[in-house]
Amino acid sequence: MRDLVRKYKDFLAVKGVTFDVPEGEIFGFLGPNGAGKSTTIQILATLLKPTEGTAVVNGFDIRNEPDKVRQSIGLVFQDPSLDERLTARENLYFHAMLYNVETTIMKKRMAEVLEMVELADRQKDQVKTFSGGMRRRLEIARGLVHYPKVLFLDEPTVGLDPQTRKRIWEYIHYLRDKEGLTIFLTTHYMDEAENCQRIAVIDHGEIVALDTPENLKSVIGGDVIKISTDNNEEVLPVIKNRLQVKAEKQGDYIAIQVEKGEIFIPRLAVELKGRINSMVIKKPSLDDVFLHLTGREIREEGVNAVDRMRVYSKRKH
Ligand SMILES: Nc1ncnc2c1ncn2[C@@H]1O[C@H](COP(=O)(O)OP(=O)(O)O)[C@@H](O)[C@H]1O
Ligand SMILES: [Mg+2]
Incomplete structure (x- = not known):
């Protein structure tokens, strides 16, 4: 092509x-x-x-x-x-x-x-x-x-x-x-x-x-930690500003990219004192790659998703 x-x-x-x-x-x-x-x-x-x-x-x-x-x-x-x-x-x-x-x-x-x-x-x-x-x-x-x-x-x-x-x-x-x-x-x-x-x-x-x-996937490097909290909107800026890491909302979760998950988690637990409902740690997936490349997650399906994409694309360009 x-x-x-x-x-x-x-x-x-x-x-x-x-x-x-x-x-x-x-x-x-x-x-x-x-x-x-x-x-x-x-x-x-x-x-x-x-x-x-x-x-x-x-x-x-x-x-x-x-x-x-x-x-x-x-x-x-x-x-x-x-x-x-x-x-x-x-x-x-x-x-x-x-x-x-x-x-x-x-x-x-x-x-x-x-x-x-x-x-x-x-x-x-x-x-x-x-x-x-x-x-x-x-x-x-x-x-x-x-x-x-x-x-x-x-x-x-x-x-x-x-x-x-x-x-x-x-x-x-x-x-x-x-x-x-x-x-x-x-x-x-x-x-x-x-x-x-x-x-x-x-x-x-x-x-x-x-x-x-x-x-x-190697472009992302490190681990991805996904957490759900009592209020993701409130918690997201706390993570970004106080802990100085890359974090994004992904559906009902906040996805955080860090070098070493096992070292970061205790810091996170202290910072968010009891606000975390659940947590998953995993190696990067292509979902994370897409998020990294575009700032959005890919799993936006159906008509509403298309509309959302349009709104997004208008904002972007
Ligand atoms: N026949 C068409 N007339 C006008 N717009 C179209 C037509 N076909 C596709 N599009 C638009 O072009 C874009 C790309 O569509 P498409 O190639 O079907 O995407 P995908 O297969 O990746 O979902 C979309 O915004 C879609 O609405
Ligand atoms: Mg298609």
């Missing part, structure tokens, strides 16, 4: 994004709702034209060779896109026909991908009888029918139960290892992003960090 820009009327959704993803990598595109992840994926998949800049996918330019790009990629959309009244098998068959997969190869491949996502025994059932997890698995299988080189997954695990999420991550690793696929996925789940080899953090259409999860 080189200087990718996308405007919706006057609104800049993607503000000049440049980075490379090497072949065979599991790459995570991480950011809150509205950050510009789906817009970027749609540009890479040739479904949207960039306002400026360009990108090359599997060696093909998205502007000049969109057909070749489309042949090279599998795409799992953020929103469900299966035909509910077709069976699982028919959904795959339809897709394979559109991609001109040769009939003998098609049969073998369909059996293979259905097996992989554990839907072989349900292949003759209509999709409308499937659970959310089964549908998602079928969409992944469909994205693989034509042997793509690059698989794009837009929020592949949103709204799924933990077991299904875990299974989907197993497929992702399997596909990279066994089929040599390059995988580009978006997520706003920090814990999931840890499964990626490298992560680009996007916020308000800009890349704010790009590295391995380990390196991103």
Whole structure:
């Protein structure tokens, strides 16, 4: 990607994004709702034209060779896109026909991908009888029918139960290892992003960090202590001013970044004399990285969250 820009009327959704993803990598595109992840994926998949800049996918330019790009990629959309009244098998068959997969190869491949996502025994059932997890698995299988080189997954695990999420991550690793696929996925789940080899953090259409999860976390260093108190609003400035440490409100908690948690906690207990209700000490997570980079936490979901982000972005710019 080189200087990718996308405007919706006057609104800049993607503000000049440049980075490379090497072949065979599991790459995570991480950011809150509205950050510009789906817009970027749609540009890479040739479904949207960039306002400026360009990108090359599997060696093909998205502007000049969109057909070749489309042949090279599998795409799992953020929103469900299966035909509910077709069976699982028919959904795959339809897709394979559109991609001109040769009939003998098609049969073998369909059996293979259905097996992989554990839907072989349900292949003759209509999709409308499937659970959310089964549908998602079928969409992944469909994205693989034509042997793509690059698989794009837009929020592949949103709204799924933990077991299904875990299974989907197993497929992702399997596909990279066994089929040599390059995988580009978006997520706003920090814990999931840890499964990626490298992560680009996007916020308000800009890349704010790009590295391995380990390196991103090492930027923070030290420990994170989370406390809840009888009045977080009152206590937060006390921590910042009297103890001279970096502290932020995170939901119902105050998150404090310190070098050595075990040394800081006794000081904290003395300073806040009996005001602490609960306390957790942990090594930095990607949540903390995001907070560190943007001054906000990422877990702001739903409509209100989007509104909150807008208010925030107005304040910021
Ligand atoms: N078709 C569109 N028209 C106008 N604004 C859009 C459109 N699609 C997305 N946006 C806006 O662009 C921003 C980025 O959206 P999107 O790429 O969907 O973010 P993400 O996938 O990271 O949640 C958001 O503020 C969103 O409201
Ligand atoms: Mg999206």
